[in-house]
Amino acid sequence: MKPWIKIERIPSPLASAYIKATQFAVDSYYRPVAGEVVAAIDRGWILDLGTGPGHLPVEIARRAPDLRIIGVDLSRRMIAAARANAAKAGVGRQVRFVVGDSGRLRFGDARFDMVVSTGMLHSLKDPVGVFREIYRVLKKGGQAWVFDPTNLGHPQLRQQWQASLEAQERFFLWLFTALKIHRPARPLPPDRVRAIIDATDFRHYDMDVRRNEIRIKMRK
Numbered sequence: 001m002k003p004w005i006k007i008e009r010i011p012s013p014l015a016s017a018y019i020k021a022t023q024f025a026v027d028s029y030y031r032p033v034a035g036e037v038v039a040a041i042d043r044g045w046i047l048d049l050g051t052g053p054g055h056l057p058v059e060i061a062r063r064a065p066d067l068r069i070i071g072v073d074l075s076r077r078m079i080a081a082a083r084a085n086a087a088k089a090g091v092g093r094q095v096r097f098v099v100g101d102s103g104r105l106r107f108g109d110a111r112f113d114m115v116v117s118t119g120m121l122h123s124l125k126d127p128v129g130v131f132r133e134i135y136r137v138l139k140k141g142g143q144a145w146v147f148d149p150t151n152l153g154h155p156q157l158r159q160q161w162q163a164s165l166e167a168q169e170r171f172f173l174w175l176f177t178a179l180k181i182h183r184p185a186r187p188l189p190p191d192r193v194r195a196i197i198d199a200t201d202f203r204h205y206d207m208d209v210r211r212n213e214i215r216i217k218m219r220k
Ligand SMILES: C[S@@+](CC[C@H](N)C(=O)[O-])C[C@H]1O[C@@H](n2cnc3c(N)ncnc32)[C@H](O)[C@@H]1O
Pocket: 008, 009, 010, 022, 049, 050, 051, 052, 053, 054, 072, 073, 074, 075, 078, 100, 101, 102, 103, 117, 118, 119, 120, 123, 124, 150
């Protein structure tokens, strides 16, 4: 079922339900992914695109004191949640969160050692434009990891998340689903991903196609 309109930014009425969902995924998703990131790089600058409530930057910062991470998101609400999460975790010195569009980044060329993004790809209106921006801001030899969609993990966590929702959050989820504005996120087909990458200057990449997720690792 295709959405009638494609909205990149998480709509405000759904933000609190989404923020709650991500809290359930810290152990099962963000921590293991952060562990993989710091195994690949332990110093320098990382950019996280579509950072949402910032769990990935926070978990990376906890593990590697010599890394600095900037998170970018279109949604002010998400950036506010990310700043609060970083302050609570005591990693405010290492992370910075800014409102911005991944397709028009306000960073100079070759600024970052690594670019990461979880859960954003499926919602992009112009994925080629975003991948070109990733290439531009990445240093030569740097890696870009795009994982999508973010996975809660065990179905039990999904049930716990649903049970945690308040009536208003449930209502807006139902309404946005009924209006076909919101739908469960699905990974892009591998052929579509290949076409996106082929339209950029990335020449070296791997794709790990899983049941409900695609993990793309590119190198500049
Ligand atoms: C499903 S959430 C994933 C958030 C986070 N990375 C995670 O894994 O929990 C997707 C996020 O991407 C943001 N987003 C979508 N398109 C964007 C764009 N063009 N530039 C920046 N952020 C974008 C949305 O506002 C939303 O917060």
